[in-house]
Amino acid sequence: MADELPGMTLKAIGIVRNAVKQPLKQGWENVVSEIVVKSSLTEALDNLDEFSHIIVLYWMHQVAGSKSPAKVHPMGKPEVPAVGLFATRSPHRPNPIGKTTVRLLKRQNNILTVEGLDAIDGTPVIDIKPYLPRYDSATNAKAAPWIAKQ
Amino acid sequence: MADELPGMTLKAIGIVRNAVKQPLKQGWENVVSEIVVKSSLTEALDNLDEFSHIIVLYWMHQVAGSKSPAKVHPMGKPEVPAVGLFATRSPHRPNPIGKTTVRLLKRQNNILTVEGLDAIDGTPVIDIKPYLPRYDSATNAKAAPWIAKQ
Numbered sequence: 001m002a003d004e005l006p007g008m009t010l011k012a013i014g015i016v017r018n019a020v021k022q023p024l025k026q027g028w029e030n031v032v033s034e035i036v037v038k039s040s041l042t043e044a045l046d047n048l049d050e051f052s053h054i055i056v057l058y059w060m061h062q063v064a065g066s067k068s069p070a071k072v073h074p075m076g077k078p079e080v081p082a083v084g085l086f087a088t089r090s091p092h093r094p095n096p097i098g099k100t101t102v103r104l105l106k107r108q109n110n111i112l113t114v115e116g117l118d119a120i121d122g123t124p125v126i127d128i129k130p131y132l133p134r135y136d137s138a139t140n141a142k143a144a145p146w147i148a149k150q
Numbered sequence: 151m152a153d154e155l156p157g158m159t160l161k162a163i164g165i166v167r168n169a170v171k172q173p174l175k176q177g178w179e180n181v182v183s184e185i186v187v188k189s190s191l192t193e194a195l196d197n198l199d200e201f202s203h204i205i206v207l208y209w210m211h212q213v214a215g216s217k218s219p220a221k222v223h224p225m226g227k228p229e230v231p232a233v234g235l236f237a238t239r240s241p242h243r244p245n246p247i248g249k250t251t252v253r254l255l256k257r258q259n260n261i262l263t264v265e266g267l268d269a270i271d272g273t274p275v276i277d278i279k280p281y282l283p284r285y286d287s288a289t290n291a292k293a294a295p296w297i298a299k300q
Contacts, residue, residue, distance in 0.1 A: 131291055
């Protein structure tokens with residue numbers, strides 16, 4: 001399998017602006033951020049504010065280029081046994097893409113104000129999608145028991 | 151803003167294998183696919199099968215390089231008024247990344263069998279995450295009224 005197909009290069013469509021300069025261990029739920037989208041994409045944001053929630057994909061630039069281990073301790077807690085990397089949301093992934101569902105508080109031209117985005121100031125945003133409850137949520141989903149320990 | 155930051159290049163971590171050679175208009179819910187992950191990443195899949203659902207990020211290679219319009223008709227239906235691209239799940243995005251929540255049926259070594267992945271055969275997979283109900287779903291989410299018309 002080719003590792004890098006032609007064209008698998010990302011363009012930033014915007015950038016995160018908030019007061020968080022280093023990753024938090026917790027408390028992201030209440031962080032309010034602005035997503036400043038490239039002004040050339042302003043029209044493509046029309047109608048987004050008809051949704052209460054949006055999905056933000058972003059590039060975790062601070063860890064990009066770091067090694068991705070096969071196993072990690074969930075939430076970095078040594079007391080929780082290490083599990084496979086892809087069974088966690090660790091940022092140290094082969095492709096450091098973060099995916100967060102956030103509340104959309106406001107859209108003003110090319111600026112989105114959102115609540116709950118767990119990305120630090122300056123993070124490049126690579127996609128924005130409307131959150132579609134029936135498509136994006138799973139009914140009767142079961143998570144691993146060690147998730148509750150986090 | 152720099153359009154392409156250093157390191158914003160994706161590596162395929164696996165590939166989709168299924169019977170769907172061209173995109174479907176509907177009926178993806180019942181499609182069963184295999185995600186063949188690079189064998190060097192097999193150990194990183196450990197514990198993933200403790201989750202009933204996973205999130206798959208993939209590169210929509212068939213539309214990569216195509217123009218992304220500012221406005222699109224949802225679901226390509228001309229009778230639904232055009233809306234901003236980012237208010238839709240159109241594949242014609244600046245970064246053609248798809249994001250789907252799927253049911254994980256089985257994991258065997260480096261092969262995941264999943265149900266409901268709306269990606270054609272040969273699609274490069276770029277990330278796999280566990281679906282965490284409290285983190286990934288939004289309560290009381292409101293979608294635009296034209297979503298119901300799709």
